[in-house]
Amino acid sequence: MTRAVLTAFLLFLSLTLFAETTRAVVRAHAKDAKFIGTGIGGAYVVIRNDLTGEILAKGLTTGASGNTELIMNTAIKRNDRLTDDQTAKFIGIVDIDEPVFVTIEVTAPVNRKNAAIKVSTQVWLIPGKHIEGDGIVLEVPGFILDVLAPQTHQVIPSASLKDNKVLIKANLVMMCGCAISKGGTWNSEDIEVKAIVKLEGKKLAEVPLHITDQTNVFEGTLDASAKGNYELQLYAYDRKTGNTGVDKVNFVIQ
Template sequence: MKTLSLTAWFWLILTGYLAMAGGASPAFAEETHIMIRARAVDAKFIGSGVGGMRAVVEDPETGVILDEGQIRGSTGDTTLLMKTPLERSQQIATEATAGYLATVNIERPRLLRFRIWGPSGARQSQQEAAVTSWVIPGRDIVGDGIIINLPGFIVDAWTHVSEDNQVHIYAKITMMCGCPIMKDGLWPPDKLEVKAILMQNSEKLREITLPFTGTANLFQGKTAIKEPGIYEMIVYAYDKVTGNTGVNQTMVRIASE
């Protein structure tokens, strides 16, 4: 009987190993597409107007990322999203609506986690949300796809101290999609409670109401601070109906006379 050389044995064992591993080989995986979208609570889709959103597809047990990218596009059809009663199974996303079409290669049904983070253009108001869903090889989830609701408001706050130590507090607030808050609009300011919390050394000193100025998205108030020091101003917007909440903070320095 002919004796095999060490080299021949090596290639024989390697070929057998690859054959056994073939059932889990990527060659047997199917390319599957999943559309991922982010929608602001009580508003429209989140897209390029606020810098887009980061979208990640990952294994919920290991955290291994299977795909990732940016959600980009428009906020969607205003009439369809905000004014039209929807029927069952009615698609609410249009061709231009913001989304990210993820691609995964899987060889068996898998439970995947879809995670969004942003908006990228409003770092002070970024939020994260995630959902898990089963995905079947070769069975695309497109159209509306997987829609993840993102709570919060985009809140940009700043202050100005006048000579008499009056602190003027400003807040520019929009929905997470960048949609405007204005009188007689779809998102009226009287739905919101907008206040600033004045703090020092982790102690709450007072709350200051910030009324709507009449200019879209802009709220303003003021308070007097007599004692010199460094103060923290936490500005929040709270929807009394939905409970949706957004926060931003800024620092105030009162100099000694």
């Protein structure tokens, strides 16, 4: 065994002997809602050494969104748990032999690219000193908003329209997938949903959308008497919480 190989082996052995396994629980909490878990595709977590950029742990949060009554309707005192064993989390497991300053980055909900938000925080990880319980909780603001109609690049014959009206339809949920309904825990009456419509690049109208009898589904109608290329940018806005969401489609009336 050469001197260089022996030195490398001894260095590796020393790091292995003195490193301690350290666990860090990370959770993504939808603002004004519950935790982001398996039901909505999870949040993607990366724990990175802030100095070197080395990724120490990565993976998805898995589990349930949590107890609605506890999270939304219960006054939480200091040291009270907001989560239980089933609540969505990612457990980062790292082997370190000295304190490491890390950046923890969460992208959520990872499967919804038009709605995914990236948030981060920084903490010291100390060998053998686990961060458990509720763990490190990162708040993820926003809504998941999907335009259902018109469809992307849908070509609509003007002759097929009744009274020149085009249905605008959208699905809106909280970032954890929690349902929005009239008078519900997440009340549609608190959320402004509106479509900004352009025709050939120029603003044509703003169309308010209202909740239907179907949970999460909002509808409105556009007066589209002119033919041409339309752009529809839909937004949702909650004045009380500051949550926002946007989706956009283009369609054609000919």
